[in-house]
Amino acid sequence: xxxxxxxxxxxxxxxxxxxxxxxxxxxxxxxxxxxxxxxxxxxxxxxxxxxxxxxxxxxxxxxxxxxxxxxxxxxxxxxxxxxxxxxxxxxxxxxxxxxxxxxxxxxxxxxxxxxxxxxxxxxxxxxxxxxxxxxxxxxxxxxxxxxxxxxxxxxxxxxxxxxxxxxxxxxxxxxxxxxxxxxxxxxxxxxxxxxxxxxxxxxxxxxxxxxxxxxxxxxxxxxxxxxxxxxxxxxxxxx
Amino acid sequence: xxxxxxxxxxxxxxxxxxxxxxxxxxxxxxxxxxxxxxxxxxxxxxxxxxxxxxxxxxxxxxxxxxxxxxxxxxxxxxxxxxxxxxxxxxxxxxxxxxxxxxxxxxxxxxxxxxxxxxxxxxxxxxxxxxxxxxx
Numbered sequence: 001x002x003x004x005x006x007x008x009x010x011x012x013x014x015x016x017x018x019x020x021x022x023x024x025x026x027x028x029x030x031x032x033x034x035x036x037x038x039x040x041x042x043x044x045x046x047x048x049x050x051x052x053x054x055x056x057x058x059x060x061x062x063x064x065x066x067x068x069x070x071x072x073x074x075x076x077x078x079x080x081x082x083x084x085x086x087x088x089x090x091x092x093x094x095x096x097x098x099x100x101x102x103x104x105x106x107x108x109x110x111x112x113x114x115x116x117x118x119x120x121x122x123x124x125x126x127x128x129x130x131x132x133x134x135x136x137x138x139x140x141x142x143x144x145x146x147x148x149x150x151x152x153x154x155x156x157x158x159x160x161x162x163x164x165x166x167x168x169x170x171x172x173x174x175x176x177x178x179x180x181x182x183x184x185x186x187x188x189x190x191x192x193x194x195x196x197x198x199x200x201x202x203x204x205x206x207x208x209x210x211x212x213x214x215x216x217x218x219x220x221x222x223x224x225x226x227x228x229x230x231x232x233x234x235x236x237x238x239x
Numbered sequence: 240x241x242x243x244x245x246x247x248x249x250x251x252x253x254x255x256x257x258x259x260x261x262x263x264x265x266x267x268x269x270x271x272x273x274x275x276x277x278x279x280x281x282x283x284x285x286x287x288x289x290x291x292x293x294x295x296x297x298x299x300x301x302x303x304x305x306x307x308x309x310x311x312x313x314x315x316x317x318x319x320x321x322x323x324x325x326x327x328x329x330x331x332x333x334x335x336x337x338x339x340x341x342x343x344x345x346x347x348x349x350x351x352x353x354x355x356x357x358x359x360x361x362x363x364x365x366x367x368x369x370x371x372x373x374x
Contacts, residue, residue: 028315029315029318031283031287031290031318031319031322031323032322034283034286035319035322038279038282039275042275042279075314102317102318102322102329122321123318123322124264124321124322124329125270127271127273127274128270128273210337210338210341213340
Protein backbone atom coordinates (compact mmCIF):
# COMPACT_ATOMS: atom_id res chain seq x y z
CA UNK A 1 0.00 0.00 0.00
CA UNK A 2 1.30 3.43 -0.82
CA UNK A 3 1.83 5.71 2.10
CA UNK A 4 0.11 9.01 2.42
CA UNK A 5 2.19 12.04 3.19
CA UNK A 6 1.59 15.71 3.13
CA UNK A 7 4.35 17.21 0.95
CA UNK A 8 7.23 17.96 3.28
CA UNK A 9 7.69 21.51 2.13
CA UNK A 10 3.99 22.21 2.55
CA UNK A 11 3.85 20.61 5.96
CA UNK A 12 6.95 22.34 7.31
CA UNK A 13 6.07 25.75 5.98
CA UNK A 14 2.31 25.72 6.26
CA UNK A 15 1.28 28.74 8.28
CA UNK A 16 -0.28 27.69 11.55
CA UNK A 17 -1.37 29.96 14.36
CA UNK A 18 1.56 30.12 16.77
CA UNK A 19 -0.43 28.73 19.69
CA UNK A 20 -2.19 26.04 17.65
CA UNK A 21 -1.59 22.43 18.57
CA UNK A 22 0.12 20.65 15.67
CA UNK A 23 -1.51 17.36 14.87
CA UNK A 24 -0.79 14.35 12.65
CA UNK A 25 -3.73 12.11 11.80
CA UNK A 26 -2.98 8.47 11.02
CA UNK A 27 -5.87 6.30 9.88
CA UNK A 28 -6.17 4.07 6.83
CA UNK A 29 -9.75 5.20 6.26
CA UNK A 30 -9.80 8.44 4.22
CA UNK A 31 -13.20 9.33 5.61
CA UNK A 32 -11.95 9.24 9.20
CA UNK A 33 -9.06 11.52 8.29
CA UNK A 34 -11.52 13.84 6.57
CA UNK A 35 -13.73 13.83 9.65
CA UNK A 36 -10.85 14.71 11.96
CA UNK A 37 -9.66 17.43 9.60
CA UNK A 38 -13.13 18.95 9.36
CA UNK A 39 -13.68 18.95 13.09
CA UNK A 40 -10.30 20.48 13.82
CA UNK A 41 -10.34 23.03 11.03
CA UNK A 42 -13.33 24.65 12.69
CA UNK A 43 -11.02 25.78 15.52
CA UNK A 44 -7.93 27.94 15.39
CA UNK A 45 -6.50 26.11 18.40
CA UNK A 46 -5.69 23.09 16.24
CA UNK A 47 -3.78 22.56 13.01
CA UNK A 48 -3.49 19.28 11.13
CA UNK A 49 0.05 19.30 9.78
CA UNK A 50 0.30 15.77 8.43
CA UNK A 51 -1.65 12.66 7.53
CA UNK A 52 -0.74 9.00 7.24
CA UNK A 53 -2.54 5.86 6.15
CA UNK A 54 -0.20 3.23 7.59
CA UNK A 55 1.82 2.74 10.74
CA UNK A 56 5.04 3.19 8.80
CA UNK A 57 4.01 6.54 7.41
CA UNK A 58 2.63 7.55 10.80
CA UNK A 59 6.06 7.02 12.31
CA UNK A 60 7.77 8.83 9.44
CA UNK A 61 5.44 11.80 9.72
CA UNK A 62 5.84 11.97 13.48
CA UNK A 63 9.62 11.88 13.42
CA UNK A 64 9.73 14.39 10.60
CA UNK A 65 7.13 16.90 11.71
CA UNK A 66 7.38 16.63 15.51
CA UNK A 67 3.68 17.28 16.08
CA UNK A 68 2.28 17.93 19.53
CA UNK A 69 -0.20 15.12 19.09
CA UNK A 70 -0.53 12.04 16.91
CA UNK A 71 -3.95 10.51 16.31
CA UNK A 72 -3.31 6.84 15.68
CA UNK A 73 -5.86 4.31 14.47
CA UNK A 74 -5.43 1.17 16.54
CA UNK A 75 -5.74 -1.14 13.56
CA UNK A 76 -3.68 -0.08 10.59
CA UNK A 77 -1.54 -1.82 8.03
CA UNK A 78 2.20 -1.87 8.47
CA UNK A 79 2.79 -3.38 11.90
CA UNK A 80 1.53 -3.53 15.45
CA UNK A 81 0.15 -0.47 17.17
CA UNK A 82 1.62 -1.28 20.59
CA UNK A 83 5.13 -1.74 19.15
CA UNK A 84 4.79 1.55 17.32
CA UNK A 85 3.79 3.27 20.55
CA UNK A 86 6.81 1.85 22.36
CA UNK A 87 9.08 2.97 19.57
CA UNK A 88 7.63 6.46 19.51
CA UNK A 89 7.98 6.70 23.27
CA UNK A 90 11.71 6.13 22.77
CA UNK A 91 12.24 8.25 19.72
CA UNK A 92 9.69 11.04 20.10
CA UNK A 93 8.79 11.18 23.79
CA UNK A 94 7.41 14.70 23.51
CA UNK A 95 4.66 13.59 21.11
CA UNK A 96 1.41 12.61 22.81
CA UNK A 97 -0.52 9.82 21.16
CA UNK A 98 -4.30 9.49 21.11
CA UNK A 99 -5.64 6.15 19.94
CA UNK A 100 -8.63 6.21 17.58
CA UNK A 101 -10.79 3.14 17.47
CA UNK A 102 -14.20 1.88 16.46
CA UNK A 103 -14.24 -0.68 19.26
CA UNK A 104 -11.61 -2.08 21.57
CA UNK A 105 -11.44 -4.61 24.35
CA UNK A 106 -10.53 -3.40 27.81
CA UNK A 107 -7.38 -5.54 27.65
CA UNK A 108 -6.27 -3.98 24.41
CA UNK A 109 -7.02 -0.50 25.71
CA UNK A 110 -4.85 -1.19 28.75
CA UNK A 111 -2.10 -2.44 26.45
CA UNK A 112 -2.19 0.84 24.51
CA UNK A 113 -1.90 3.00 27.63
CA UNK A 114 0.81 0.75 28.97
CA UNK A 115 2.76 1.20 25.74
CA UNK A 116 2.59 4.96 26.01
CA UNK A 117 -0.75 6.23 24.68
CA UNK A 118 -2.13 9.29 26.44
CA UNK A 119 -5.67 9.09 25.16
CA UNK A 120 -8.29 6.90 23.57
CA UNK A 121 -11.27 8.08 21.55
CA UNK A 122 -14.06 6.00 20.12
CA UNK A 123 -14.74 7.05 16.54
CA UNK A 124 -18.45 7.15 17.23
CA UNK A 125 -17.85 9.75 19.96
CA UNK A 126 -15.20 11.64 18.04
CA UNK A 127 -17.26 14.67 17.15
CA UNK A 128 -17.99 15.47 20.78
CA UNK A 129 -14.75 14.40 22.44
CA UNK A 130 -11.96 15.27 20.05
CA UNK A 131 -11.36 18.81 21.32
CA UNK A 132 -11.39 18.06 25.07
CA UNK A 133 -9.24 14.99 24.49
CA UNK A 134 -6.63 17.01 22.59
CA UNK A 135 -6.46 19.72 25.23
CA UNK A 136 -6.33 17.19 28.05
CA UNK A 137 -3.44 15.14 26.71
CA UNK A 138 -1.57 18.28 25.71
CA UNK A 139 -1.67 19.34 29.37
CA UNK A 140 -0.04 16.04 30.28
CA UNK A 141 -3.18 14.33 31.57
CA UNK A 142 -4.99 11.34 30.05
CA UNK A 143 -8.27 10.80 28.22
CA UNK A 144 -10.39 7.68 27.95
CA UNK A 145 -14.01 6.62 28.25
CA UNK A 146 -15.12 10.16 27.57
CA UNK A 147 -13.33 11.80 30.48
CA UNK A 148 -10.07 13.17 31.82
CA UNK A 149 -7.70 11.32 34.14
CA UNK A 150 -4.81 12.94 35.96
CA UNK A 151 -2.44 9.98 35.81
CA UNK A 152 -1.80 6.85 33.78
CA UNK A 153 -2.49 4.76 36.88
CA UNK A 154 -5.95 6.30 37.18
CA UNK A 155 -6.86 5.57 33.62
CA UNK A 156 -5.55 2.01 33.88
CA UNK A 157 -7.61 1.47 37.03
CA UNK A 158 -10.72 2.81 35.31
CA UNK A 159 -10.22 0.53 32.33
CA UNK A 160 -9.75 -2.42 34.64
CA UNK A 161 -12.97 -1.52 36.44
CA UNK A 162 -14.82 -1.11 33.15
CA UNK A 163 -13.94 -4.65 32.22
CA UNK A 164 -15.68 -5.89 35.34
CA UNK A 165 -18.73 -3.66 35.16
CA UNK A 166 -21.93 -5.61 35.39
CA UNK A 167 -24.24 -3.29 33.54
CA UNK A 168 -26.13 -3.88 30.34
CA UNK A 169 -24.62 -6.02 27.62
CA UNK A 170 -22.31 -4.09 25.34
CA UNK A 171 -22.26 -6.45 22.43
CA UNK A 172 -24.83 -7.04 19.77
CA UNK A 173 -26.81 -10.08 20.82
CA UNK A 174 -29.81 -11.07 18.78
CA UNK A 175 -33.07 -12.00 20.50
CA UNK A 176 -32.48 -15.65 19.60
CA UNK A 177 -28.96 -15.54 21.06
CA UNK A 178 -30.36 -14.10 24.29
CA UNK A 179 -32.93 -16.90 24.40
CA UNK A 180 -30.18 -19.47 23.90
CA UNK A 181 -28.16 -17.87 26.71
CA UNK A 182 -31.20 -18.07 28.97
CA UNK A 183 -31.44 -21.82 28.41
CA UNK A 184 -27.69 -22.33 28.86
CA UNK A 185 -28.03 -20.63 32.24
CA UNK A 186 -30.80 -23.09 33.07
CA UNK A 187 -28.39 -25.92 32.21
CA UNK A 188 -30.07 -27.25 29.08
CA UNK A 189 -28.06 -29.25 26.53
CA UNK A 190 -27.76 -28.30 22.86
CA UNK A 191 -30.23 -31.05 22.02
CA UNK A 192 -32.76 -29.71 24.55
CA UNK A 193 -32.34 -26.17 23.26
CA UNK A 194 -32.74 -27.37 19.67
CA UNK A 195 -35.95 -29.16 20.67
CA UNK A 196 -37.33 -26.16 22.47
CA UNK A 197 -36.81 -23.81 19.52
CA UNK A 198 -37.45 -26.41 16.81
CA UNK A 199 -33.94 -25.90 15.45
CA UNK A 200 -31.23 -28.34 14.43
CA UNK A 201 -28.41 -28.98 16.88
CA UNK A 202 -26.06 -27.56 14.23
CA UNK A 203 -27.92 -24.26 14.34
CA UNK A 204 -27.73 -24.16 18.12
CA UNK A 205 -23.99 -24.82 17.90
CA UNK A 206 -23.65 -21.96 15.45
CA UNK A 207 -25.52 -19.62 17.78
CA UNK A 208 -23.22 -20.69 20.60
CA UNK A 209 -20.10 -20.11 18.52
CA UNK A 210 -21.33 -16.60 17.77
CA UNK A 211 -22.22 -15.93 21.41
CA UNK A 212 -18.83 -17.19 22.64
CA UNK A 213 -17.10 -14.99 20.12
CA UNK A 214 -19.11 -11.89 20.98
CA UNK A 215 -18.74 -12.27 24.71
CA UNK A 216 -15.18 -13.52 24.75
CA UNK A 217 -15.89 -16.75 26.65
CA UNK A 218 -14.95 -20.29 25.74
CA UNK A 219 -17.11 -22.58 27.88
CA UNK A 220 -20.78 -22.91 28.77
CA UNK A 221 -19.95 -22.36 32.42
CA UNK A 222 -18.11 -19.13 31.71
CA UNK A 223 -21.04 -18.03 29.59
CA UNK A 224 -23.56 -18.80 32.33
CA UNK A 225 -21.55 -16.91 34.95
CA UNK A 226 -21.06 -13.91 32.68
CA UNK A 227 -24.72 -13.90 31.68
CA UNK A 228 -25.84 -13.78 35.30
CA UNK A 229 -23.22 -11.21 36.30
CA UNK A 230 -24.11 -8.90 33.43
CA UNK A 231 -27.83 -9.51 33.68
CA UNK A 232 -28.11 -10.82 30.14
CA UNK A 233 -30.93 -13.09 31.21
CA UNK A 234 -34.14 -12.31 33.00
CA UNK A 235 -34.46 -13.65 36.53
CA UNK A 236 -36.94 -16.33 35.52
CA UNK A 237 -34.40 -17.83 33.11
CA UNK A 238 -31.65 -17.78 35.70
CA UNK A 239 -33.68 -19.65 38.31
CA UNK B 240 -22.55 7.30 24.98
CA UNK B 241 -19.03 6.95 26.32
CA UNK B 242 -20.29 5.42 29.53
CA UNK B 243 -21.41 2.40 27.57
CA UNK B 244 -17.79 1.42 27.22
CA UNK B 245 -17.82 -1.48 29.61
CA UNK B 246 -17.27 -5.19 29.76
CA UNK B 247 -14.87 -7.22 27.68
CA UNK B 248 -15.68 -5.36 24.47
CA UNK B 249 -15.87 -1.59 24.12
CA UNK B 250 -18.55 -0.39 21.77
CA UNK B 251 -20.05 3.03 21.38
CA UNK B 252 -23.64 2.02 20.85
CA UNK B 253 -24.63 -1.17 22.59
CA UNK B 254 -27.84 -3.01 22.15
CA UNK B 255 -30.11 -3.50 25.09
CA UNK B 256 -31.35 -7.06 25.03
CA UNK B 257 -31.18 -7.39 21.28
CA UNK B 258 -33.45 -4.47 20.52
CA UNK B 259 -32.82 -3.41 16.92
CA UNK B 260 -30.64 -0.39 16.39
CA UNK B 261 -31.88 2.51 14.31
CA UNK B 262 -30.11 2.96 10.96
CA UNK B 263 -28.88 6.37 12.16
CA UNK B 264 -28.06 7.35 15.72
CA UNK B 265 -29.70 10.77 16.33
CA UNK B 266 -27.24 11.68 19.09
CA UNK B 267 -24.24 11.23 16.83
CA UNK B 268 -25.82 13.30 14.07
CA UNK B 269 -26.68 16.01 16.57
CA UNK B 270 -23.11 16.08 17.81
CA UNK B 271 -21.73 16.46 14.27
CA UNK B 272 -24.31 19.20 13.64
CA UNK B 273 -23.08 21.08 16.69
CA UNK B 274 -19.52 20.99 15.42
CA UNK B 275 -19.87 21.49 11.67
CA UNK B 276 -21.82 23.85 9.46
CA UNK B 277 -24.54 22.20 7.36
CA UNK B 278 -22.48 22.40 4.14
CA UNK B 279 -19.58 20.53 5.74
CA UNK B 280 -21.97 18.02 7.26
CA UNK B 281 -23.41 17.29 3.82
CA UNK B 282 -19.89 17.04 2.43
CA UNK B 283 -18.81 14.37 4.88
CA UNK B 284 -22.03 12.34 4.64
CA UNK B 285 -21.86 12.53 0.85
CA UNK B 286 -18.28 11.27 0.99
CA UNK B 287 -19.44 8.47 3.29
CA UNK B 288 -22.15 7.41 0.84
CA UNK B 289 -19.76 7.55 -2.12
CA UNK B 290 -16.96 5.63 -0.43
CA UNK B 291 -19.27 3.06 1.10
CA UNK B 292 -21.03 2.53 -2.24
CA UNK B 293 -17.64 1.64 -3.70
CA UNK B 294 -16.74 -0.63 -0.81
CA UNK B 295 -20.07 -2.43 -0.91
CA UNK B 296 -19.71 -2.93 -4.66
CA UNK B 297 -16.22 -4.29 -4.06
CA UNK B 298 -17.60 -6.64 -1.44
CA UNK B 299 -20.26 -7.89 -3.83
CA UNK B 300 -17.68 -8.45 -6.54
CA UNK B 301 -15.29 -10.39 -4.31
CA UNK B 302 -14.48 -13.49 -6.33
CA UNK B 303 -12.47 -14.97 -3.51
CA UNK B 304 -14.13 -15.98 -0.28
CA UNK B 305 -10.90 -15.26 1.55
CA UNK B 306 -11.94 -14.36 5.12
CA UNK B 307 -9.03 -11.91 5.36
CA UNK B 308 -10.22 -9.86 2.39
CA UNK B 309 -13.83 -9.99 3.52
CA UNK B 310 -13.09 -8.99 7.12
CA UNK B 311 -10.84 -6.16 6.06
CA UNK B 312 -13.55 -4.82 3.72
CA UNK B 313 -16.29 -4.87 6.36
CA UNK B 314 -13.91 -3.45 8.97
CA UNK B 315 -13.36 -0.44 6.73
CA UNK B 316 -17.10 0.10 6.32
CA UNK B 317 -17.72 -0.32 10.05
CA UNK B 318 -15.12 2.33 10.98
CA UNK B 319 -16.64 5.16 8.99
CA UNK B 320 -20.22 4.04 9.63
CA UNK B 321 -19.60 4.14 13.39
CA UNK B 322 -17.99 7.54 13.21
CA UNK B 323 -21.04 9.03 11.46
CA UNK B 324 -23.72 7.30 13.49
CA UNK B 325 -24.75 4.67 10.93
CA UNK B 326 -25.00 2.28 13.83
CA UNK B 327 -27.00 -0.53 12.27
CA UNK B 328 -24.59 -0.74 9.34
CA UNK B 329 -21.65 -0.61 11.75
CA UNK B 330 -23.01 -3.43 13.88
CA UNK B 331 -23.95 -5.51 10.85
CA UNK B 332 -20.36 -5.22 9.63
CA UNK B 333 -18.86 -6.01 13.03
CA UNK B 334 -21.17 -8.99 13.40
CA UNK B 335 -20.22 -10.21 9.91
CA UNK B 336 -16.54 -9.78 10.64
CA UNK B 337 -16.78 -11.67 13.93
CA UNK B 338 -18.55 -14.55 12.24
CA UNK B 339 -15.99 -14.77 9.47
CA UNK B 340 -13.05 -14.58 11.84
CA UNK B 341 -14.60 -17.30 14.02
CA UNK B 342 -14.09 -19.54 11.00
CA UNK B 343 -17.27 -21.48 11.42
CA UNK B 344 -19.13 -20.29 8.35
CA UNK B 345 -19.99 -22.28 5.26
CA UNK B 346 -19.27 -20.40 2.00
CA UNK B 347 -22.97 -19.81 1.32
CA UNK B 348 -23.28 -17.88 4.58
CA UNK B 349 -20.73 -15.35 3.36
CA UNK B 350 -23.15 -14.47 0.59
CA UNK B 351 -25.84 -13.92 3.22
CA UNK B 352 -23.53 -11.67 5.20
CA UNK B 353 -22.74 -9.65 2.08
CA UNK B 354 -26.46 -9.19 1.47
CA UNK B 355 -27.01 -8.10 5.07
CA UNK B 356 -24.29 -5.47 4.73
CA UNK B 357 -25.74 -4.27 1.43
CA UNK B 358 -29.20 -4.03 2.93
CA UNK B 359 -28.01 -2.12 6.00
CA UNK B 360 -26.17 0.32 3.76
CA UNK B 361 -29.18 0.74 1.45
CA UNK B 362 -31.33 1.65 4.47
CA UNK B 363 -28.98 4.29 5.78
CA UNK B 364 -28.31 5.73 2.32
CA UNK B 365 -32.03 6.23 1.74
CA UNK B 366 -32.42 8.01 5.07
CA UNK B 367 -29.42 10.25 4.45
CA UNK B 368 -30.76 11.21 1.04
CA UNK B 369 -34.20 11.83 2.47
CA UNK B 370 -32.74 14.02 5.22
CA UNK B 371 -30.74 15.97 2.66
CA UNK B 372 -27.49 14.87 4.27
CA UNK B 373 -26.07 13.36 1.13
CA UNK B 374 -26.35 14.46 -2.44
